[in-house]
Amino acid sequence: MTQTLSAPPAKAVHKPARRPRGGLSYAVYLIPSTVLFIGVILVPFVMNLGFSLTRWDGIGSPQWAGLDNYTKLLSDGAFWSSFGHNVALVIAMAIVPLVIGLILASVLFDVIAKRFGARTTAVLRACIYLPQVLPFAVAGIVWAWILAPDNGALNAVLKAVGLKSLQEDWLGDPKLALYTVMGVLVWVQIGFPLVVFMAGLQRVDPSLYEAADIDGASWWRKFWYITIPQIRPEIYVVLLTCTVAAIKSFDKVFILTRGGPGGATNVPAYYSYQNFFEKTQVGYGAAIATVLTLIIVVVMAVLISRQNKAEEADR
């Protein structure tokens, strides 16, 4: 994904020097999108930046506040804890699914596809991928209902197998709620790395594995020394896209817990929404959103530069 930024060769050889007579510059093809982007992305982004320097309830006229919102942010415990919950979501949506997905993909590819055929593999893959196609609004309803404290399916199962003492208010207990949300997100997410990694494994040269087999390498050694290095580009893509998606999480939290109980699962995206539309502190909400954007851009820049370094080292 990210290699493509440098992909178009910079050499002048291919430059379309000979323009057909009367032809317009290629730049005209960018005009519709440029207009759209100025209106939908650029202007709102700058306006948001402006709002973040004001005190404003969204109705009257904004009062200039300078950097007040940002200094308030630094000492706002609710913001920092929401940011900490974001780290938990990155673990649940990027790190854990990445590891599980890698193992599942190579087991499906190595063991199941070879010994039980492509059909079995495809069915298993589809089952694991299915939660990915649901709107989270729907998956969230399913889980909120399963995890409900009284009459929820999970507590009913625990009761049925005689483990009544393990029944919990899964989403309502401040100590548990974040872990429960993490568990649901793992369920949602593992299909994505699985599918990407299985596609990646298809382009790995089988002779690498054959050579390792001749040398008597164990499955783990092959996994560690062949599979992982060979599909490194896919690993970076998954890590990048899932990490950014986790930091941006809004709907997961909105539907499962509304940030509660008592802010135990709040995240910056939802916190800014609360300030915009519930507390009508537009300036403060805008400041949170700006900081969130900054965090995402920094995380992306770090991951991309890591990836580029790893690729250079390979060459």
Next chain:
Amino acid sequence: MSSISVSRGRPAAHRRTPGAWAVLAALAVLAVVMLLPFVIITFNAFKTPAEYSGHGPLSVPKGFYLQGIKDFWERVDFGAKLVNSLFISVSVAVLAVILSVLNSYAIGIGRIKGRVWILVLFLLANTMPQEVLVYPLYFLAKKVGLYDTRLSVIIIFTAIQTAFGTYLMSSVLSTFPREILEAARMDGAGRFRILWRVVVPISRPTLGVLFVFFFIWTWNEFFLPMVFLISNENQTVPVALGVLQGQKMMDATMTSASALLGIIPAVVFFLIFQRTLTRGITVGAVK
């Protein structure tokens, strides 16, 4: 497997050893766990409230009780929500594919100056959290009278999806065979003709994948549609379900009925698009 290959014995790596069966069994258990929530929901969507309170959420339904689903459908006017979702998702997918092609034609084939920076800008636009745009968009939409219209959501998501599409298509088109372009030029075709008659037909598989992505992503969107589509007749399926979920006005069987109605379209699209999607994920991953 043909009988011949079995009688000759499989190569070592293809033998169904006990270990291999154990792995298969473990994966089958995992698959069941992944599907379990869907099964439970389906069971309870077809129960009467009395049956539910009598036997709990885990019993197998005694019959097909459709009243819960019917009630929910009528209560939220689910048909209208489906139409809204379809209308918004198809419009966004079509518009964003068209704009992505135009942009990537200039960037990938035209190789205009500053293309790397243009791509960086598109990438940034795509990764921005929607929260950083939402309030100004809300403010502006109110000013120009687009607030609470489906058009507002279509315009916004066309921009967001185009950002990703441009990024993907530019890299695909930058490897477009130059000889074909050259040949078309020799035949006297202008730029737009080349785009329309040569580039688009040859890139059709990738464009199909983009269309599917845009459609499903837009269908699943929740945050901006929730903010912009407040009146009942404009809401999409996820917004209608998500908002009701928060109100806790529904009993257990109706909740399951609503979830089942949300699952069905997603599964239908999944089955329709599965081949394209798997192929598409490969396209997205490798390049």
